[in-house]
Structures are given as C-alpha cells and as structure tokens.
Amino acid sequence: MSNHMNSETSGKWHPVCQVEEIPPLGGRTVRTCQMEIAVFRLSDGRIRAVHNSCPHKQGPLADGIVSGDTIICPMHAWKISLESGEVLPPDSGCVKTYSAKVEDGQVLLRL
Amino acid sequence: MSEKKKLVMIGNGMAGMRAIEEILEANPDMFDITIFGAEKYPNYNRIMLSPVLAGDTTIDDIILNDEQWYADNGITLHLGTRIKEIQRGYKKVIAEDGTETKYDNLIIATGSNPFMIPIPGHDKEGVMAFRDIDDCDAMLDAARKYKKAAVIGGGLLGLEAAKGLLHLGMDVTVIHDQATLMNMQLDSVAGEMLRVDLEEQGMKFKVSTLTTEVTGEDRVTGLKFKDGSTLACDLLIMAVGIRPNKQLAEESGLFCNRGIVVNDYMQTVTDPSIYSVGECAEHRGIAYGLVAPLFEQAKTLGHMITGQGLKAYGGSVVSTKLKISGVDVFSAGDFMGGPGADVVELMDRVGGVYKKMVLEDDRIKGVVMFGDTADGPTFFQWMQDGKDVSERRSALLFSASGLGDSGHSGIDQVSAMADETVVCGCNGVTKKQIVDVIVKEGLTSRKEITRCTKAAGSCGGCAGLVDQLLAATLGTAFVESTHEPICGCTDMDHEQLKVQIKNKHLTMVRETMNVLEWKGEGCHICRPAINYYIGMYWPTEAEDDRYSRVVNEKMHANIQKDGTYSVIPRVFGGNTDADYLIRLGEVAKKYDIQTIKITGGQRIGLYGVKKEDLVSVWRDLDMPSGFAYGKALRTVKTCVGSEWCRFGTQDSTTLGIRLEKIFDRSWYPAKTKLAASGCPRNCAEATIKDLGVVGVEGGWEIYVGGNGGVKVRAGDLLCMVKTDDEVVEITKAYLQHYRETGKHNERTAPWLERIGLEKIKRVVVDDPEGRKALIERMDLYLSTLTTDPWMDRLKDEKPSGEMTQFNEYTPIDIPVEVVNA
Numbered sequence: 001m002s003n004h005m006n007s008e009t010s011g012k013w014h015p016v017c018q019v020e021e022i023p024p025l026g027g028r029t030v031r032t033c034q035m036e037i038a039v040f041r042l043s044d045g046r047i048r049a050v051h052n053s054c055p056h057k058q059g060p061l062a063d064g065i066v067s068g069d070t071i072i073c074p075m076h077a078w079k080i081s082l083e084s085g086e087v088l089p090p091d092s093g094c095v096k097t098y099s100a101k102v103e104d105g106q107v108l109l110r111l
Numbered sequence: 112m113s114e115k116k117k118l119v120m121i122g123n124g125m126a127g128m129r130a131i132e133e134i135l136e137a138n139p140d141m142f143d144i145t146i147f148g149a150e151k152y153p154n155y156n157r158i159m160l161s162p163v164l165a166g167d168t169t170i171d172d173i174i175l176n177d178e179q180w181y182a183d184n185g186i187t188l189h190l191g192t193r194i195k196e197i198q199r200g201y202k203k204v205i206a207e208d209g210t211e212t213k214y215d216n217l218i219i220a221t222g223s224n225p226f227m228i229p230i231p232g233h234d235k236e237g238v239m240a241f242r243d244i245d246d247c248d249a250m251l252d253a254a255r256k257y258k259k260a261a262v263i264g265g266g267l268l269g270l271e272a273a274k275g276l277l278h279l280g281m282d283v284t285v286i287h288d289q290a291t292l293m294n295m296q297l298d299s300v301a302g303e304m305l306r307v308d309l310e311e312q313g314m315k316f317k318v319s320t321l322t323t324e325v326t327g328e329d330r331v332t333g334l335k336f337k338d339g340s341t342l343a344c345d346l347l348i349m350a351v352g353i354r355p356n357k358q359l360a361e362e363s364g365l366f367c368n369r370g371i372v373v374n375d376y377m378q379t380v381t382d383p384s385i386y387s388v389g390e391c392a393e394h395r396g397i398a399y400g401l402v403a404p405l406f407e408q409a410k411t412l413g414h415m416i417t418g419q420g421l422k423a424y425g426g427s428v429v430s431t432k433l434k435i436s437g438v439d440v441f442s443a444g445d446f447m448g449g450p451g452a453d454v455v456e457l458m459d460r461v462g463g464v465y466k467k468m469v470l471e472d473d474r475i476k477g478v479v480m481f482g483d484t485a486d487g488p489t490f491f492q493w494m495q496d497g498k499d500v501s502e503r504r505s506a507l508l509f510s511a512s513g514l515g516d517s518g519h520s521g522i523d524q525v526s527a528m529a530d531e532t533v534v535c536g537c538n539g540v541t542k543k544q545i546v547d548v549i550v551k552e553g554l555t556s557r558k559e560i561t562r563c564t565k566a567a568g569s570c571g572g573c574a575g576l577v578d579q580l581l582a583a584t585l586g587t588a589f590v591e592s593t594h595e596p597i598c599g600c601t602d603m604d605h606e607q608l609k610v611q612i613k614n615k616h617l618t619m620v621r622e623t624m625n626v627l628e629w630k631g632e633g634c635h636i637c638r639p640a641i642n643y644y645i646g647m648y649w650p651t652e653a654e655d656d657r658y659s660r661v662v663n664e665k666m667h668a669n670i671q672k673d674g675t676y677s678v679i680p681r682v683f684g685g686n687t688d689a690d691y692l693i694r695l696g697e698v699a700k701k702y703d704i705q706t707i708k709i710t711g712g713q714r715i716g717l718y719g720v721k722k723e724d725l726v727s728v729w730r731d732l733d734m735p736s737g738f739a740y741g742k743a744l745r746t747v748k749t750c751v752g753s754e755w756c757r758f759g760t761q762d763s764t765t766l767g768i769r770l771e772k773i774f775d776r777s778w779y780p781a782k783t784k785l786a787a788s789g790c791p792r793n794c795a796e797a798t799i800k801d802l803g804v805v806g807v808e809g810g811w812e813i814y815v816g817g818n819g820g821v822k823v824r825a826g827d828l829l830c831m832v833k834t835d836d837e838v839v840e841i842t843k844a845y846l847q848h849y850r851e852t853g854k855h856n857e858r859t860a861p862w863l864e865r866i867g868l869e870k871i872k873r874v875v876v877d878d879p880e881g882r883k884a885l886i887e888r889m890d891l892y893l894s895t896l897t898t899d900p901w902m903d904r905l906k907d908e909k910p911s912g913e914m915t916q917f918n919e920y921t922p923i924d925i926p927v928e929v930v931n932a
C-alpha cells in the first residue's frame with residue numbers, strides 16, 4: 001500500500017552503508033545534503049527509514065527504541081509506525097517514510 | 112489562498128480556551144488567533160486550585176495548555192495583559208499597555224469576579240477572595256505567617272478554601288449566614304451531616320451569623336457580628352458568590368443583564384461578530400458558575416463560528432459535587448420538594464449515608480445524596496431523560512442497579528449504568544465513550560483514559576467511576592489486588608517479573624520476553640525494567656542490552672531539547688583541582704561549548720555537545736563519566752566538614768569522596784543520590800537524599816528515603832554509627848536491599864514508604880547475618896563494574912574514526928540532494 005507521505009514511487013536508489021553498520025534493533029542517523037534520515041534495523045532484519053524528526057517536538061527518532069515495526073521517540077515516547085510513518089494513538093501526526101532495501105549486504109535508500 | 116480571518120479572544124480561562132480547542136478541532140486553518148489573558152499563567156484548571164491548596168496536587172500539574180501548546184497551534188498569546196476597551200466601530204481591542212489589535216471575530220470570555228461584601232473594613236490587608244493562582248499563593252503564604260483564618264461563606268468554594276487552610280495548619284472558622292451549609296445545593300439534613308463530618312476534620316462553624324465589620328488597623332485582626340459577638344482572625348477569605356465580569360462588554364455597548372446576553376449560538380445579541388462564553392455570558396437568563404455547562408457552550412460556539420452548521424445550545428441542568436477528600440456529597444435538580452411533594456428518602460445515621468429523591472409523576476425532579484454518591488450520575492441521567500422509575504421506587508435509593516447488590520460493589524453499579532450516562536459531568540463524557548476507548552485502544556489506566564477522552568481531567572470527581580469502569584471492562588483481575596501490569600506489553604507486574612527472572616534464570620532481555628510471552632517486542636517502559644532486573648539478579652552473567660535502554664542511558668549523556676547532549680564528568684564529593692578545571696576549560700573552548708554550568712550536584716556540566724562530538728570530547732577530557740544520565744549513583748554531595756569548618760565535627764569530605772568512589776558506576780531501580788554533612792547544620796542537604804549522613808559528636812547519623820524532587824520528603828533516621836567504616840557497611844547493605852526490592856523507576860522515598868522503615872531497619876541494621884549477606888552481594892556486583900562507559904567507547908574507535916560496537920554516535924553522510932524532502 002502506498003500513501004502520500006512516502007517516496008515509494010519516486011527518486012533514485014542510493015547506497016548508504018553495510019547492514020552491520022546499523023545496530024540490530026537500533027537506529028543510525030543518515031545525513032543528506034538538506035536533512036537527516038533515521039535508518040533502523042528491525043528484529044527480523046528488515047531496514048526501515050523515516051525523516052529523523054518527530055512530529056511532536058522534532059525529537060531525533062534515530063536515538064529512540066525500536067519495537068517491532070514501531071519506533072518510540074526518545075524525547076517524550078510518542079510511538080510511530082515505521083511502515084506507514086503514522087503516529088500511533090493516542091497521539092497523532094505522521095513522518096515521511098523512505099523506501100529501503102538490502103542488496104548484497106548493502107543498505108539502499110530511495111531518495 | 113484568501114487571508115485568514117482574525118479571531119481575538121479576551122480572557123484566557125477554562126471556558127474560552129475550551130472554545131478555542133473546539134474551533135481548532137473543527138477547522139485548524141480558519142483563523143489567525145490572538146488571545147489576551149489578564150493573569151500571567153497559561154490556561155489552567157481553576158477547579159483544581161482547591162486540591163492545590165489542600166496539598167493534593169501542584170500548580171504545575173494543573174496547567175491545561177502550556178505556552179508551547181499555544182505556539183504549536185500558531186496562537187499569539189499575551190499573558191498578563193488586560194484589555195481595557197473594545198472599539199466595536201473599528202473592530203479592535205485596546206490593551207492596558209496600549210497595544211491595539213484588530214479582529215474579524217471577537218470572543219469575550221472574561222469569567223467572573225468574586226463578590227466582596229462591602230462591609231466596613233473589607234479592604235483591609237489580609238482580606239481576600241479565592242479565585243486564581245495568585246490568591247492561592249497568597250493563602251499559602253499567609254498560612255506560613257498567621258494562625259487564625261476565617262472564611263465567610265459556607266458554600267462549595269468557602270468549604271474547599273477552609274479545608275485547604277486547615278490542611279495548611281491554620282485554625283479555621285467558617286461563617287455562614289444561613290442555618291444550613293451549602294444551602295443552595297443541600298437540604299438541611301444533608302447540610303447538617305456535612306457540618307458534623309467537617310467538624311470532625313477540625314473545621315469550626317458559626318452558622319446563621321451575619322458579619323457586620325472587619326476590624327484591625329492596617330491588617331485584619333478580627334470580625335464583628337450582628338449578634339454582637341466577635342472573632343479574632345488574621346486572614347479572611349470571602350467566598351460569598353461571583354458576579355459575571357461584564358464591565359468591558361457593557362462599556363462597549365453590548366447588551367448586558369446579569370451577564371453579557373447571548374443567543375443560543377453564543378453570539379451576543381447586540382453584535383453577531385462578537386461571541387461570549389463562560390461565566391460572563393448570560394444565556395436564557397442564566398449565568399452559570401460550573402464548568403460542565405460552559406464546556407457545552409464552548410462546543411456550540413466552536414460549531415457556529417467555523418460554520419459547521421447550527422447546533423443550538425438549549426441551556427443546562429447542573430449537578431454539584433464537593434471536592435473534599437473523605438466527604439461525598441451530590442445534588443442535582445429540585446431536591447427541596449415543596450409541601451406535598453413526592454419524596455423518597457433513605458437515612459442510615461450510623462453508616463453516615465443519606466439519600467433523598469424528589470419525584471413528580473414517577474420521574475426524578477431532584478436528588479441529594481450524602482455519604483454514598485456512586486449512583487449520582489445515573490440518577491442525574493435519568494432525571495434528564497425523564498425516565499419513568501415507578502417500578503423500582505422503593506428500592507431505588509439502595510442502589511440504581513436494584514436490590515440484591517445493594518451498593519456492595521461499585522462495579523455492579525457501573526455495569527448497570529446505561530451507555531449514554533454521563534460519567535464525567537465536566538467534560539460530558541459518557542460511559543460508552545470511556546468503555547470504547549478502553550476496548551479499542553487497549554487502555555489500562557485512568558491516566559490514559561483522561562488523555563484520550565478528557566474524562567476525570569477537570570474536577571476529578573468522577574475518577575472513582577472511571578476506575579470502576581476500567582475494572583468492569585477489563586475484568587475482575589484488575590481489581591482483585593493492587594495488581595498493576597508493568598505496561599501494555601504484559602499482564603505481569605514488577606514483582607511477578609522479578610520472580611520469573613530469578614526462578615527461570617533469565618539473563619537476556621529478548622529471551623525474557625520470549626519465555627514470558629510478551630506481546631510484541633516490548634517498549635520503553637518494560638524493556639529497561641527487564642534489563643535492570645536481569646543485571647540485578649545475575650550480575651556476572653547478564654548481558655546489558657544497550658538497545659533496551661532509554662536514550663540517555665544508551666548514549667551515556669543527557670539528550671537536550673534540540674537533540675544535542677550534555678557531558679557531566681565526575682567530581683568526587685564536589686572536590687576538584689586546578690588541573691581538572693583547566694582541562695575542562697580547554698575542552699570547552701576547543702569544542703565551542705556554549706554553556707558551562709555548575710550543576711545542582713556540585714559538579715560541572717558542558718551543554719550542547721553534538722552527538723558526533725561526544726566521543727572526542729570524552730577523549731580530550733579524559734575524566735570519568737558522572738552518570739548524570741542514569742538510574743545510577745549520581746552524586747555524593749559533601750560539605751567542607753571538620754577539615755576547614757569551625758563547626759565541623761566530622762570529616763564529611765573524605766567520607767563523601769570515599770562513598771562516591773565505592774559506588775561509582777553502580778545502577779539502581781532509579782537514580783540514587785547520597786550526601787555527607789559534617790554537622791547537624793547539614794550544608795550538604797543530607798536529609799533529602801536517598802541516603803545521607805550527618806556528622807554528630809562521636810559518630811554519624813544515617814538518614815534514608817529523603818527526596819528533594821517533585822515530592823519533597825525528609826529522610827528517616829535509619830541508625831547511628833561511630834565510624835566511617837560502619838557508614839560504608841550500612842550504605843552497602845541498604846543500597847543492595849533497595850536494588851533487590853525496589854521496582855524499576857521507583858526512588859527510595861516511595862520505596863521506603865511502601866516497604867516500611869521498620870522492616871528495612873530489621874534487614875539492614877538489626878540482623879548482622881542478613882546485613883553480611885547483602886554486603887557480599889553488593890561487593891560481588893561492585894566488582895563487575897570494572898570499566899568506565901566513556902572509555903569503553905573510546906576503545907571501540909578504530910584509527911579511521913569508525914566504531915564497531917557503539918557506532919550510533921557517528922552519523923553516515925551521503926551527499927545526496929533529496930528530491931522530495
């Protein structure tokens with residue numbers, strides 16, 4: 001399913017790092033020319049990427065706690081789906097998601 | 112895009128702000144909003160001023176919308192700014208400081224003014240009303256300096272004020288002109304029961320008494336009454352009613368009667384671009400003084416002004432509750448019942464319960480209840496619905512749910528409530544809405560329910576009902592014990608989890624969650640707890656799971672609001688030297704550290720360090736981590752002690768440094784702070800620490816369970832010892848006992864209150880064997896703490912600057928222009 005907040009259908013794939021460079025069940029900050037992206041390695045090995053800025057008060061999501069496919073913001077513990085980018089109730093809002101994939105151990109983001 | 116309309120609101124109180132919330136919900140983009148508030152605080156829960164005074168909550172906790180909220184919603188807020196004039200012709204308002212602001216729509220929400228009886232002397236110092244935070248502060252202040260208070264007015268507000276002053280240690284007399292307390296809300300029977308209850312709490316009364324004069328020079332020293340008697344007092348609260356604050360509106364030519372007259376859409380009848388809501392507004396002849404109707408008005412206003420269709424306000428029927436703990440009263444409608452009225456009554460003098468219902472054609476006209484008010488909301492709903500109660504007339508007052516379960520279990524009562532019954536009167540939240548969020552959102556606590564629905568968020572009177580609904584909805588497991596699951600990821604509570612970790616010998620977080628059938632992968636509450644417990648039980652085996660730690664503990668630095676970090680190295684016992692300071696200064700210069708602050712913990716913090724600079728800063732500092740970020744030993748504060756101080760009896764500095772070195776790097780259920788003072792003058796504030804020692808002639812007093820934070824608690828004297836070595840022993844045993852029996856995130860103050868000082872004494876002081884075992888376990892644990900976390904991270908760095916284990920400090924740079932950033 002696609003939604004208006006992600007980049008699934010546009011942009012080019014860019015190599016980022018090796019999978020092992022992202023801590024298991026953790027996150028890593030990736031800096032592009034204009035902004036930061038938080039890249040996560042989920043417990044089942046999937047890589048997910050979102051804008052590194054919580055919709056609440058811009059907390060750096062990369063430093064949060066990964067649980068399933070949810071990231072818990074380090075600042076005030078909002079929970080955000082890494083699949084849809086949507087903030088889970090009782091709070092609301094959304095962050096932009098970016099498509100991510102792994103090829104030959106290399107993490108790629110579509111930007 | 113067309114320009115936004117300008118909306119200005121005068122008055123930043125409960126009704127007005129609810130209207131703004133309703134407007135933002137209906138259409139967040141329609142208006143540019145500017146709000147003027149005469150008070151210097153953002154919107155707060157005025158209702159809760161009584162509990163603040165009674166010590167049940169704090170000012171911070173009653174702020175409803177903080178300044179950030181206004182900023183986040185793009186609202187311009189002028190605090191401490193009173194509007195002095197509305198120029199309707201120019202569509203602008205003028206503030207006392209001269210600022211002029213234009214509006215397309217204006218909302219007047221100026222609330223009301225307390226009425227001061229104009230008897231001689233009413234303007235003396237020490238005579239005041241109870242309306243806002245400043246009044247509350249003034250009362251708190253007066254209670255510190257003066258002893259005797261009088262309150263004129265035995266209504267809701269007067270009694271709540273009196274209760275607060277009583278709590279503050281004052282001798283309080285309530286003067287009431289009628290024979291019955293709360294005579295507007297209670298009949299004489301209930302009023303009398305109320306008086307007896309309050310007298311038992313220590314309140315004094317003078318009823319049927321008219322006050323004629325306030326005596327005293329500058330400040331009030333007493334009162335004179337019509338019957339010639341007098342009363343000495345040095346504080347006088349007048350709580351005899353309120354008057355709608357309509358002056359501003361009246362001066363600008365808006366039609367006013369008792370209040371500012373509005374139509375069913377909350378528009379002033381004079382000028383359709385101007386609305387009024389709250390206590391200042393008069394609707395169909397009534398100006399209300401309770402929040403429930405005002406919130407209904409706010410909803411109507413929100414609909415109307417945003418063009419969401421016409422939703423008329425038809426007026427409200429109100430019910431009353433008194434917010435004094437231990438005293439339950441409820442009333443609604445016409446409960447007096449004139450001559451010949453159809454009245455059903457229940458009176459249990461011994462049990463202290465009285466209920467009376469006035470009926471007309473078998474329909475409830477009014478009800479008054481004392482002692483057991485659980486059915487209040489149900490009766491209130493039936494009254495509004497016009498429900499025919501003929502079938503149950505005689506049994507009704509035992510319990511709304513019928514005979515057989517006559518009020519034994521609150522849960523039966525809430526189960527019997529109809530879905531539409533309004534549980535939270537202030538916010539108009541029904542039983543169904545609450546049950547729905549419990550079921551759909553999987554909520555397990557009242558706090559969460561308040562967050563989702565606002566229920567129990569205003570006067571808190573329905574908190575008990577909300578708890579019962581929780582219990583009824585989640586099943587009896589919820590009420591049978593004080594069982595509180597750690598979080599939504601498990602049904603276990605902390606004790607159950609600990610037992611499992613110990614018995615099943617669990618040493619890893621993920622393993623623990625698998626074995627104990629966690630729902631999902633855990634969260635920021637349960638995972639850090641598991642991580643702590645496995646480390647506590649299995650100090651030599653457990654694997655610390657960095658990714659189950661909250662950000663500060665994972666990074667070994669405190670995150671700041673802008674995403675940078677602070678670095679606070681240890682300064683053992685607050686004693687430093689020139690080299691240390693020079694090095695710190697050099698590093699601060701090199702990394703352009705913006706803020707260098709002496710912390711409240713006798714050490715120095717560097718603030719605003721970028722995440723990617725942390726490791727280099729630690730390298731250049733070459734100082735041990737101060738653990739200012741962890742549920743760990745924070746600081747051991749010391750005073751100069753007998754080394755230098757002319758009063759010092761013990762060498763507190765040496766002992767403090769020794770303690771900090773011994774317990775450095777150790778983790779606890781919650782942060783742990785120690786202190787050592789050289790004499791009872793206690794300059795190191797040792798009596799508000801988790802453990803503090805105070806030097807006395809010939810030894811040390813050891814205080815435990817102190818806290819200087821949110822809820823100040825003076826520590827209890829655990830024991831006295833003679834030597835430094837004994838202090839170390841007791842401290843080891845005490846802290847290990849806390850490590851083993853504390854719940855994650857529970858500091859020693861609540862822990863001590865839960866376990867009991869005597870019990871702790873028995874284990875730590877009276878039983879030498881038990882103490883020895885505790886010390887051995889503590890020593891074993893301390894022996895595992897061989898490395899400094901900052902140095903660990905330095906060692907992980909490869910010459911290329913890359914890190915393998917702790918690479919989350921280094922961002923990955925990719926020079927890409929993001930197309931749709």
Ligand code: SRM
Binds near residue numbers: 820
């Ligand atoms: C830096 C410091 C303030 C300062 O500038 O002086 C400080 C800063 C913070 N304190 Fe504190 N506290 C500091 C001394 C205190 C003291 C005084 C003391 O230790 O003697 C207290 C009261 C004593 C006590 O704890 O009993 C104190 C009681 C709190 C509390 C309330 C704890 C409680 O049990 O009620 C919190 C909130 C919490 O822990 O949940 C808190 C939380 C915080 C946090 C960690 C809030 C947070 O989570 O971000 C602050 C981090 C600020 C930042 O941006 O890095 N801070 N804090 C002090 C650090 C001392 C140090 O060198 O380690």
Ligand SMILES: Cc1cc2nc3c(=O)[nH]c(=O)nc-3n(C[C@H](O)[C@H](O)[C@H](O)COP(=O)(O)OP(=O)(O)OC[C@H]3O[C@@H](n4cnc5c(N)ncnc54)[C@H](O)[C@@H]3O)c2cc1C
Binds near residue numbers: 388
């Ligand atoms: C101690 C106490 C306990 C209470 N307990 C309960 C209770 O249990 N249940 C219940 O339902 N109700 C209770 N109430 C009543 C309830 O608080 C009020 O009904 C409610 O706050 C009214 O809201 P409002 O917005 O109309 O007025 P307010 O909340 O008073 O707000 C009006 C604001 O407008 C400001 N203002 C006035 N004139 C100007 C001006 N010219 N320019 C700028 N600003 C101006 C005032 O400073 C004030 O901040 C209690 C009240 C008090 C004082």
Ligand code: SF4
């Ligand atoms: S440092 Fe402490 S008191 Fe100061 S703002 Fe932060 S938490 Fe509050």
Ligand code: FES
Binds near residue numbers: 054057058059
């Ligand atoms: S900034 Fe993310 S929860 Fe507040």
